[in-house]
Amino acid sequence: MGRVIAIANQKGGVGKTTTAVNLGASLAVAEQRTLVIDCDPQANTTSALGFLKDPARRTLYQSLILQEPLDRIVLRTQVDGLDIIPSDKNLVGASVELVSMENREYRLKALLQQLRERYSYILIDSPPALDLLTLNALAASDSVLVPIQCEYLALEGVSELLDTLMRLRRTINPSLAIEGILLTMYDDRTTLSKQVAADLRSFFGTQVFESVIPRNVRLAEAPSHGKPVLFYDIHSKGAESYIQLAKEVIANAQKRVGQGTERPDTRARVATTAAAASAAAAGSSGGSEGGNSGGTGTGSASE
Ligand SMILES: Nc1ncnc2c1ncn2[C@@H]1O[C@H](COP(=O)(O)OP(=O)(O)OP(=O)(O)O)[C@@H](O)[C@H]1O
């Protein structure tokens, strides 16, 4: 059974889509059959994987709302071993139409049962909102991967997000694990990036992926060529970083199989670290404004 990983963060522009596309391609290249589900009406994952706008193409909308089986919607991409469930702007309507439907949060989960056996990994790219599309993604997933841009107040954002995830665990998906927090758009020339990364690691420890995604122009260019970065510039830092991330995701899955379970202390640790981060963020938000001091207000400057 494939592992279903939602890529989620309510904040826009943090690298969710870039991660869905490039982690997906890197997993496929590592011979893990992978499906990417574009659950965002912006359809950026769909276009980044080379599918131009086409009103005749069936998308996730037909499955979610009209109950067409997902295997009639799934398409092969140019990457061997990587498939996609595409999206388009009609999906905006889905988040409204779902409101009055039965089991409105669990429709994607039910649809996915038909496909899970065929893949090692299923990645779901979600929109920058906590709407019914994102709730469907989180209800259908085993875990959530949270991309965080290395910027001022990142810690505050991530603690809010983890609070939300804790609430979702009590309601729609009690077994939702944290796959990992991923630092994106990291710029090692700036003190701020380094400080944000240090703060996130000191609060969230091993929940932060060791792999870090650098700010890299090739990652930003590749989507306009309809290709994952691996097929656009394999030697770029961006391509290397996503290959590294795929290795880490695979190694973590193997560790879990070795232990026979999820890491047992995951839930307790998330609750504790979310509470600690909230407290730290609350403490820092009363401090000086401006944000140019290079620190993120959590007081762990080590130099
Ligand atoms: N590591 C990176 N280096 C340089 N540019 C990047 C990087 N990651 C993402 N970008 C660029 O930043 C922009 C936002 O990234 P992306 O679309 O992946 O974010 P998102 O979280 O999916 O956004 P949204 O919330 O709108 O769906 C895009 O133009 C993308 O090409």
Ligand SMILES: [Mg+2]
């Ligand atoms: Mg996106």
